[in-house]
Amino acid sequence: MPPPRTRGTALRRQLAELRGPDVPAKALDARALAALAANPGCARRAILDGAGVNKTALASALGSPSAFGQSQFALTRGNAFEAKVKADGGAELLRLVHEKLDRSAEPPSHARVPDLTASGPQGRTARTELELREATAHPGAWTLLDHPMLALDVAGSPAFLEPDAVVVHPDGGWTVVEIKSFPLLDGSADPAKVGAAARQAAVYVLALEEVAARLALEGAPAPQVRHRVLLVCPRDFSNLPAASAVDIRKQRAVTARQLARLTRIEDIADTLPEGTCFSPELPVEELTAAVESVPATYAPECLSACELAFHCRARSREEGAVTTLGRPVRAELGGLTTVEEVLAAARGEAGDPGDPAVAALRRAAALRAEALEAACR
Numbered sequence: 001m002p003p004p005r006t007r008g009t010a011l012r013r014q015l016a017e018l019r020g021p022d023v024p025a026k027a028l029d030a031r032a033l034a035a036l037a038a039n040p041g042c043a044r045r046a047i048l049d050g051a052g053v054n055k056t057a058l059a060s061a062l063g064s065p066s067a068f069g070q071s072q073f074a075l076t077r078g079n080a081f082e083a084k085v086k087a088d089g090g091a092e093l094l095r096l097v098h099e100k101l102d103r104s105a106e107p108p109s110h111a112r113v114p115d116l117t118a119s120g121p122q123g124r125t126a127r128t129e130l131e132l133r134e135a136t137a138h139p140g141a142w143t144l145l146d147h148p149m150l151a152l153d154v155a156g157s158p159a160f161l162e163p164d165a166v167v168v169h170p171d172g173g174w175t176v177v178e179i180k181s182f183p184l185l186d187g188s189a190d191p192a193k194v195g196a197a198a199r200q201a202a203v204y205v206l207a208l209e210e211v212a213a214r215l216a217l218e219g220a221p222a223p224q225v226r227h228r229v230l231l232v233c234p235r236d237f238s239n240l241p242a243a244s245a246v247d248i249r250k251q252r253a254v255t256a257r258q259l260a261r262l263t264r265i266e267d268i269a270d271t272l273p274e275g276t277c278f279s280p281e282l283p284v285e286e287l288t289a290a291v292e293s294v295p296a297t298y299a300p301e302c303l304s305a306c307e308l309a310f311h312c313r314a315r316s317r318e319e320g321a322v323t324t325l326g327r328p329v330r331a332e333l334g335g336l337t338t339v340e341e342v343l344a345a346a347r348g349e350a351g352d353p354g355d356p357a358v359a360a361l362r363r364a365a366a367l368r369a370e371a372l373e374a375a376c377r
Helices: 007-019 030-038 043-050 055-061 072-085 087-101 120-137 191-217 249-262 265-270 284-292 300-304 309-318 327-332 339-347 356-376
Strands: 143-146 150-154 157-161 165-168 174-179 228-234 241-247
Touching (some): 030 043, 030 191, 030 249, 043 055, 072 241, 087 143, 087 165, 087 241, 120 191, 174 191, 191 228, 191 249
Antiparallel strands (some): 165 174
């Protein structure tokens, strides 16, 4: 007799059906999880990422190919900068960690840099956990883990994540290091890019916390996963590394809540019409209907974080949704969800006069009319 199907098994089968027959799942990475945290209300992205759908291929099949992603030049420049930062056994990187995050520790004159080579992501994850356990069990020295592999449970399946580096301090604490190619100009960087890096680092911190919890259950010393990460970028317009400590507690909390929401993607899947499939091989009309069956929460920020952003933007514009104007505008307009509703409220043709948003729109319309009248005199 076959074993009974659990809800987890049924969900995995349902998600495989959503991808399409024989379509392999696209693994979630830290960028995808960070983007989810940036737009937690988007059911469309949640179900597509949870099912492992390749959104780049999906966007192309829908006729809205995505320009999302780094150029080859940016990737090459980023790799060269990372190699420079980690040269000589990570001496410069560890110096920056000591300077920005742990001045009370002994300066890192030398450090242990273990080999994390192993077969497959599971093997690399196990090797990383072993080295973290070893470094924490023998405090007093610096340890640099170069491109470790971490696993984070997402919707019942492991997502394998690869931070740029993890540093184990002499006191046994763990710090995530993010190396980016955008510059620090006069000690500060583009806030949007720093925010994206912080959300990505928060994903790694959550994965490290799972490792730390497992070590504690095994009776090993409980390590501290630090919530201040090190962001390393080129200084000004040079190729010299500079660093900034970034507090990611807020991003960590938001990401944790979103991942908890992702574990309930079965609720979204259960609302889909029977036979829904997101395979790029389907006819455009059928594929469009499948995608549109899941509500999206579009915002201009999606253009830098989601492969389906152009498709969702086009639909949002067709519907006249105020979300195309940005989240701050949407928040100010309360229950007015379309541009047509906003204009009608401003003209006094619709809307409750007691609604603060309606009252503000009518006041703004009156001031505009007064200004135009004065200009025409």
